Amino acid sequence: MRIARIAHPEGIGWAVVEDDGFDLIDDPFRTGPDDLRPVRTAHGRSHLPVSAARLLAPVQPRTVVGMAHNTGSADRELAPEAFLKPARSVVGPGAAVELPAGVGRIDAEAELAAVIAADGSVFGWTLANDVTARDLQATDARWAQAKGYRTFTPCGPWIETELDPERVQLELVLNGQSLGSASTVHLARGAVEVLDYLGSFLPLGAQDLVLLGAPGAFGPLTAGTTVTVRSPQLGVLANPVRTGPAAAGPGTPSPLRTTSGVFA
Amino acid sequence: MRIARIAHPEGIGWAVVEDDGFDLIDDPFRTGPDDLRPVRTAHGRSHLPVSAARLLAPVQPRTVVGMAHNTGSADRELAPEAFLKPARSVVGPGAAVELPAGVGRIDAEAELAAVIAADGSVFGWTLANDVTARDLQATDARWAQAKGYRTFTPCGPWIETELDPERVQLELVLNGQSLGSASTVHLARGAVEVLDYLGSFLPLGAQDLVLLGAPGAFGPLTAGTTVTVRSPQLGVLANPVRTGPAAAGPGTPSPLRTTSGVFA
Numbered sequence: 001m002r003i004a005r006i007a008h009p010e011g012i013g014w015a016v017v018e019d020d021g022f023d024l025i026d027d028p029f030r031t032g033p034d035d036l037r038p039v040r041t042a043h044g045r046s047h048l049p050v051s052a053a054r055l056l057a058p059v060q061p062r063t064v065v066g067m068a069h070n071t072g073s074a075d076r077e078l079a080p081e082a083f084l085k086p087a088r089s090v091v092g093p094g095a096a097v098e099l100p101a102g103v104g105r106i107d108a109e110a111e112l113a114a115v116i117a118a119d120g121s122v123f124g125w126t127l128a129n130d131v132t133a134r135d136l137q138a139t140d141a142r143w144a145q146a147k148g149y150r151t152f153t154p155c156g157p158w159i160e161t162e163l164d165p166e167r168v169q170l171e172l173v174l175n176g177q178s179l180g181s182a183s184t185v186h187l188a189r190g191a192v193e194v195l196d197y198l199g200s201f202l203p204l205g206a207q208d209l210v211l212l213g214a215p216g217a218f219g220p221l222t223a224g225t226t227v228t229v230r231s232p233q234l235g236v237l238a239n240p241v242r243t244g245p246a247a248a249g250p251g252t253p254s255p256l257r258t259t260s261g262v263f264a
Numbered sequence: 265m266r267i268a269r270i271a272h273p274e275g276i277g278w279a280v281v282e283d284d285g286f287d288l289i290d291d292p293f294r295t296g297p298d299d300l301r302p303v304r305t306a307h308g309r310s311h312l313p314v315s316a317a318r319l320l321a322p323v324q325p326r327t328v329v330g331m332a333h334n335t336g337s338a339d340r341e342l343a344p345e346a347f348l349k350p351a352r353s354v355v356g357p358g359a360a361v362e363l364p365a366g367v368g369r370i371d372a373e374a375e376l377a378a379v380i381a382a383d384g385s386v387f388g389w390t391l392a393n394d395v396t397a398r399d400l401q402a403t404d405a406r407w408a409q410a411k412g413y414r415t416f417t418p419c420g421p422w423i424e425t426e427l428d429p430e431r432v433q434l435e436l437v438l439n440g441q442s443l444g445s446a447s448t449v450h451l452a453r454g455a456v457e458v459l460d461y462l463g464s465f466l467p468l469g470a471q472d473l474v475l476l477g478a479p480g481a482f483g484p485l486t487a488g489t490t491v492t493v494r495s496p497q498l499g500v501l502a503n504p505v506r507t508g509p510a511a512a513g514p515g516t517p518s519p520l521r522t523t524s525g526v527f528a
Contacts, residue, residue, distance in 0.1 A: 062326050062351040068406060082408035084348035087326040088467035100465065142332060142406055144346040150467045201364065203352035203414045 002235075003028055003036075003124065004158040005060075005092075006053040010041040017158050021049040029118055029206040033161050057092035058126050058159045059115055059207035064090065066111075066130055066147070067194055070213030075188035080197045085130075086148045090209070093156040093237055097131055098244030099223055100149050104135030106221045109214040110172040110229040112184050114191060115159050116208040122195065124159035125168070127229045127237040128211050131221070154229075154239045155209060165191035168233050170216055175225035182216025189213075266499075267292055267300075267388065268422040269324075269356075270317040274305040281422050285313040293382055293470040297425045321356035322390050322423045323379055323471040328354065330375075330394055330411070331458055334477030339452035344461045349394075350412045354473070357420040357501055361395055362508030363487055364413050368399030370485045373478040374436035374493040376448050378455060379423050380472040386459065388423035389432070391493045391501040392475050395485070418493075418503045419473060429455035432497050434480055439489035446480030453477075 002017035003025070015022035016036065024046055026037040040046045064085040069075045091097070099106050109130040117123035131153065136146035171181040184190065189197070191212055198210060221227055221241045228238040266281035267289070279286035280300065288310055290301040304310045328349040333339045355361070363370050373394040381387035395417065400410035435445040448454065453461070455476055462474060485491055485505045492502040 065350075065408065079403060081404060081406060082412075083406040084350065084408050084412070086329075086348065086467055087351065088469060139343060140345060142345060142347040144329065144348050145465050148346075148348070149465045201409050201413045203350055205352060 001033070001161045002158045003033070003058070003161065005056040005058050006048070007056055008041075008048050008053040010043060010045070012056065013039070015048070015053070021047055022053050023047055029123065032117065033123055055093045055157050057090050057095075058156050059090070059209060061087050061090060061208045063087065063202070063204055063208040064153055064211070065198060065202060065209070066211035067189065067213045070188050070194070071215060072186060073188055080189060080194070082198060082202070083143050083147065085153050085211075089148060089150060089153040091151050091154050091239070093154070093239070095154065095239060096151060096242045097129075097154060097221065097227060097239050098149070098151045098242060099221060100133070100244045103133045105133070107132050107134050107218045108172060108174065108221055108227045108229075109218045110170045110216060111211045111214050112165060112168045112170060112191070112231075112234070113155060113212065114165070114195060114210040116204045116206065116210065118206040120199070120204050124161040125163045125165060125234065126155050126159050127157070127170070127231060127234050128209065129154040129227060129229050129237060129239065130211050130214065149244070151244075153209075154237055156237045157235045160234055163233055165212070169231055170214075171230050172216060172219060173228040173230065174219050175222070175227075179217040179219050184212065184215055186215045187213050265297070265425045266422045267297070267322070267425065269320040269322050270312070271320055272305075272312050272317040274307060274309070276320065277303070279312070279317070285311055286317050287311055293387065296381065297387055319357045319421050321354050321359075322420050323354070323473060325351045325354060325472045327351065327466070327468055327472040328417055328475070329462060329466060329473070330475035331453065331477045334452050334458070335479060336450065337452055344453060344458070346462060346466070347407050347411065349417050349475075353412060353414060353417040355415050355418050355503070357418070357503070359418065359503060360415060361393075361418060361485065361491060361503045361505045362413070362415045363485060363505065364397070364508045367397045369397070371396050371398050371482045372436060372438065372485055372491045372493075373482045374434045374480060375475045375478050376429060376432045376434060376455070376495075376498070377419060377476065378429065378459060378474040380468045380470065380474065382470040384463070384468050388425040389427045389429060389498065390419050390423050391421070391434070391495060391498050392473065393418040393491060393493050393501060393503065394475050394478065413508070415508075417473075418501055420501050421499045424498055427497055429476070433495055434478075435494050436480060436483060437492040437494065438483050439486070439491075443481040443483050448476065448479055450479045451477050
């Protein structure tokens with residue numbers, strides 16, 4: 001079953017994805033995936049055709065966590081190690097990835113992500129692009145900046161609730177050119193092992209995202225192109241790439257500075 | 265003005281803190297601090313005495329961010345560097361800090377924290393305890409585990425909307441014994457500089473927390489004691505310390521493993 005978050009003329013909501021459109025449902029993170037409840041819009045519609053809706057990021061997480069050095073099998077020699085991404089860096093299918101100026105190479109990474117349920121169990125799976133300012137990692141030891149810019153975590157297109165996470169094929173496509181396909185079976189640590197490690201310390205809950213690492217190639221993003229993560233099991237996550245807002249120069253007031261008198 | 269999140273017999277809500285209790289208000293992150301709106305409970309009460317309410321964590325953030333190496337002035341020689349803590353690690357005044365077993369020394373750090381408004385500006389300020397599993401930092405380069413356990417981010421007791429963040433006195437008290445008092449004026453980088461740095465890349469919004477670094481001493485936590493962060497400007501944040509749940513042994517099913525068939 002595929003569950004999406006969609007924007008439509010009457011608002012924003014959840015839906016089961018069918019071949020001919022979307023069947024609207026109540027918040028599936030409240031009911032659980034086994035007890036989905038149909039809902040109607042204010043105008044009485046329970047079904048929307050594909051053309052009447054737009055896919056949003058399938059989750060609005062509070063925690064986004066990824067695994068450092070979890071690519072090929074050689075990484076097994078290192079202890080498992082997690083990093084956090086800002087929850088607000090998540091964007092959905094079709095939303096622009098904005099490249100900050102002056103930070104050097106920025107890579108896309110095609111990953112499988114676990115979507116967490118309210119009780120901490122796995123709700124389902126989706127695709128994610130773990131956008132990373134590669135050159136910044138050398139000086140930004142905690143990666144908060146290197147992986148933390150606005151728009152740096154595209155995910156979607158929907159949540160697949162039935163999937164063997166240890167055999168998901170992932171392909172990264174940069175502006176129409178494939179960098180090749182790889183399976184999650186080649187990750188140093190698979191989904192079960194990663195989730196066991198994180199479960200030993202990290203509080204996780206409804207809509208949280210666990211990025212499982214990139215088993216295949218990654219590649220640099222260029223403004224004016226499109227980056228696509230695709231999988232036969234999970235669909236297509238495509239995002240245009242554009243130049244981000246110019247970095248504020250020295251002395252430029254930050255939005256954080258304009259406060260209601262607290263610095264007065 | 266002091267704004268708190270409280271639990272009372274009729275539910276959970278926001279309130280302005282007065283000497284004789286709490287004046288209930290609508291969500292201040294929706295209205296902004298300059299347009300607070302009084303509300304009544306279902307039973308018509310607009311004011312609650314101190315004895316009828318319990319302080320909760322003043323925010324439920326999506327992003328909690330701290331600054332690495334931002335203590336004494338020598339740290340200015342290093343570039344600013346941020347780390348993320350899990351949003352779900354936040355607990356309020358009086359809630360237990362749980363010490364995981366087998367991870368060595370766990371320290372308290374007394375910090376000033378900025379509370380962010382919906383538009384990304386500063387809404388106000390509160391106290392935070394940046395609990396850190398010190399020995400883990402040596403092998404956990406991204407600090408996601410070392411700073412990321414459940415209950416590792418006590419904050420409160422309320423949000424102060426009027427404050428000079430560059431001159432806040434902070435004292436760390438471990439089981440009644442003061443480790444001394446220090447001012448935020450001695451931080452390598454003060455609030456304005458930190459918020460400017462974070463504003464250059466990090467998406468922040470309503471209820472997010474920015475931990476500004478510990479200007480004073482930190483110290484190890486012991487189960488059965490109380491850890492207190494206090495400030496003449498911001499009040500008292502006290503938390504009991506206890507032993508956390510035993511670490512799951514190898515082969516123990518993690519909560520993340522019990523899913524509704526997704527691993528079937």
